[in-house]
Amino acid sequence: MTTFNDSTKTFARMYTYDTLQDIANYLLERTKLRPKIAIICGTGLGCLAEKLTDTDVFDYETIPNFPVSTVEGHAGRLIFGYLKGIQVMCMQGRFHYYEGYPLAKCSMPVRVMKLVGCSHLIATNAAGGLNPKFKVGDIMLMKDHINMMGFAGNSSLQGPNDERFGPRFPVMTEAYDPRLLDVAKKIGRDLGIENELHEGVYTCLGGPNFETVAEMKMMRLIGVDAIGMSTVHEIITARHCGLTCFAFSLITNLCVPDYSYKDDANHNEIVEIGRGKEPVLVELVQRLVKNIHANLK
Numbered sequence: 001m002t003t004f005n006d007s008t009k010t011f012a013r014m015y016t017y018d019t020l021q022d023i024a025n026y027l028l029e030r031t032k033l034r035p036k037i038a039i040i041c042g043t044g045l046g047c048l049a050e051k052l053t054d055t056d057v058f059d060y061e062t063i064p065n066f067p068v069s070t071v072e073g074h075a076g077r078l079i080f081g082y083l084k085g086i087q088v089m090c091m092q093g094r095f096h097y098y099e100g101y102p103l104a105k106c107s108m109p110v111r112v113m114k115l116v117g118c119s120h121l122i123a124t125n126a127a128g129g130l131n132p133k134f135k136v137g138d139i140m141l142m143k144d145h146i147n148m149m150g151f152a153g154n155s156s157l158q159g160p161n162d163e164r165f166g167p168r169f170p171v172m173t174e175a176y177d178p179r180l181l182d183v184a185k186k187i188g189r190d191l192g193i194e195n196e197l198h199e200g201v202y203t204c205l206g207g208p209n210f211e212t213v214a215e216m217k218m219m220r221l222i223g224v225d226a227i228g229m230s231t232v233h234e235i236i237t238a239r240h241c242g243l244t245c246f247a248f249s250l251i252t253n254l255c256v257p258d259y260s261y262k263d264d265a266n267h268n269e270i271v272e273i274g275r276g277k278e279p280v281l282v283e284l285v286q287r288l289v290k291n292i293h294a295n296l297k
């Protein structure tokens, strides 16, 4: 019988440094672009990738050893291109634990980004707003996260550690780069959206079910502001291999810890909210990319 731990270790062994280097080489041999900045598009946020110009596009199924996206709102393409003249690589569609992929597999594209030559990761997601100040359509800049799945003994870094990626015990105290957080807040003020922009703590639950009222109450008690089903393991993998990280959540629904609240979360609406916020999200990411590029060493 295959146990949870066996399959996690199997995937960790499957995505060895050499296998991931082969994937990176496959891409580098097929694009002339050498981006330093990688972007992961969350549910309904694929519009960011549509803004790239002069692109080289790789459908996930054409990349050796790459998983495929199975979720509505995640196109399943890796795109190299220019965002307002700056080279980026963009995942239009990510992998989630509830799709049946172990966390190491969900976040293995982050190591490919590193091996392609990226130094920065911008991760985006759709999330349920638990902080009562949040409204649907607001943006929460991720200041920190609580790794609930890690508490349960599940990590993208489980299994043998390859020091070429990073240390066995990586530090997570500055998982989200404080300078980029300040830059994003300034961009928010410049765009006049400071009233819709918050900072907060995100958590990733395994999904695919949304939360019970009791679970929401518990999350609020421990300091969570927004709940999703992604990003945390990507950031952990990215920090492990030395990428500078920035992430934000688009609040697509409210998590109201009250049995009388009847407006339940719904995936189709979550996708639509993301699409509706396209102009402001694209502008935020474009300005952030410009700032990162200007400060590259």
Ligand SMILES: O=P(O)(O)O[C@H]1O[C@H](CO)[C@@H](O)[C@H]1O
Binding pocket: 041, 042, 043, 044, 071, 094, 096, 124, 125, 126, 127, 207, 228, 229, 230, 231, 266, 267, 270
């Ligand atoms: O985190 P992203 O990929 O944005 O997607 C979020 O939206 C989906 C639920 O509608 C879940 O997959 C959740 O994680």
